[in-house]
Amino acid sequence: MKNNEQNNFHKPVLLQEVINYLQIQSDKWYVDCTLGSGGHSEAILKLGGKVLAIDQDQEAIDFAKERLAKNCPKGTFKIVRANFASLKKIIEENQLEVQGVLFDLGVSTYQLTGNGRGFSFQVEESLDMRMDPENQTVTAADLVNGLYENELEKLITEYGQDRLAKSIARAIVLERKIQAIRTTTELREIIENIYRRKYSSKSFRNPATKTFQALRIAVNDELNNFKKALKVSLKILSPKGRIAVISFHELEDRIVKHQFLAWQENELGQIIAKKPIVPELKEIINNPNSRSSKLRIFEKN
Ligand SMILES: C[S@@+](CC[C@H](N)C(=O)[O-])C[C@H]1O[C@@H](n2cnc3c(N)ncnc32)[C@H](O)[C@@H]1O
Known part of the structure; x- marks a missing residue:
């Protein structure tokens, strides 16, 4: 199903x-570093701002391009297909004075709800997880079937923060000796069995969440790309720009928090709002995907 044909396109989080x-x-x-379905970009454009939007996912770009072309004034936005890790080069090539930079990290609802790339354990798909399949070669299945047991354990511990990482890694290795693990469902069932065995009396909601998050982060090198782009974002910003x-999980939020604090200590600007801004209950009810989101803001001197 094509992105623009389906109803499940991404609702922008913390939009207002x-x-x-x-x-x-x-x-x-x-600069909208994570265009996705274009919700945030569209709102900025409707307020008269201009937008340079980046996404590495061609399907996201195809959808958002059509949406922005339909709803926003011509000539007020540019769309670049790239990894935001190359933010510096993109801004140099476009020679822009930048007043604001937005990162809305992670994957969009569209990517999660069945675009065939296996981001979600709730949809039976092949274990791929590449956001940019044309330029990335290593899939989640490659990691699951190719890493040593201790490497898998480390990956699930560090990027998934799952206390059962050791048992999950062990079970994956035992299972793949019999048959390679190729689908989201196969991996999900292995993880669910581990949880059932360890905590027979308790029921867990979606125990595969953490391992899937860990694999996605690793396949797309998400944290390193983000660290790199965040550093650049301050450099490209005009004075008083924001x-x-x-972010959607602790690992991302920690990077933001520490980087903003370091900038503030070096008197490069100020953290705006001491505590992260979180969605109101109304938004969480209307869009459950927003529930773990946190917004942090920094203003350059
Ligand atoms: C949560 S969605 C953004 C949703 C968007 N704000 C909206 O309102 O529709 C995140 C998007 O960022 C893209 N993305 C994630 N990491 C990226 C990276 N390193 N470089 C470029 N795009 C990235 C994903 O492909 C996805 O489309």
Whole structure:
């Protein structure tokens, strides 16, 4: 099913908060590093801002391009297909003065709900997880079937923070001796069995979440790419420009928190709002995917 044919396209998270904190000004440029379905970009454009939007996923770009072309003034946005790790080069090539930068990390609802790339354990698909299949070669199945047991354990511990990482890694290795693990369902069942065996009396909601998160982070080198792009984002920003980051788990949020604190200590700007901004209950009810989101804002001197 094509992105623009299905109803499940991504609802932008913390939209009003992002718009308010970025203080959108007419005719100033904003860089949306994670275009996705284009919800945040569209809101910025509708307030008169200009947008340079980046995504590494061609299907996301195809959908968002059509959406923005239909709903926003011509000539007010540019879309670049790239990894945001190359943010510096992208801005140099486009020679922009940037008033705001947005990162809305992770995957979109579209990517999660069945685009054939195996991001979700709730949909039976092959274990791929590459956001940019044309330029990435290593899939989640390659990691699951190819890493040594201790490497798998480390990956699930560090990127998934799952206390049962050791048992999960062991079970994966035993299973793949019989038959390679190729689908989301096969992997999910291995993990569910481990949880059932360890905690027979308790029921766990989606025990595979953490391992799937870990594999996705590893396949896409998410944390390193983000660290790199976040560092660059301050450099490309005009004075008094702002950076907004929406993160969805502790590993991402920790990077943002530490980077913002380091900048503030070096007197490069200020953290705006001491505590991360989280969605109101109304938004969580309307869009459960927003429940773990946290927004942090930094303003350059
Ligand atoms: C949560 S979605 C963004 C949703 C968007 N704000 C909206 O309102 O529809 C994250 C998007 O960022 C993209 N993405 C994640 N990591 C990326 C990276 N390193 N470089 C470029 N795009 C990336 C994903 O492909 C996905 O489309």
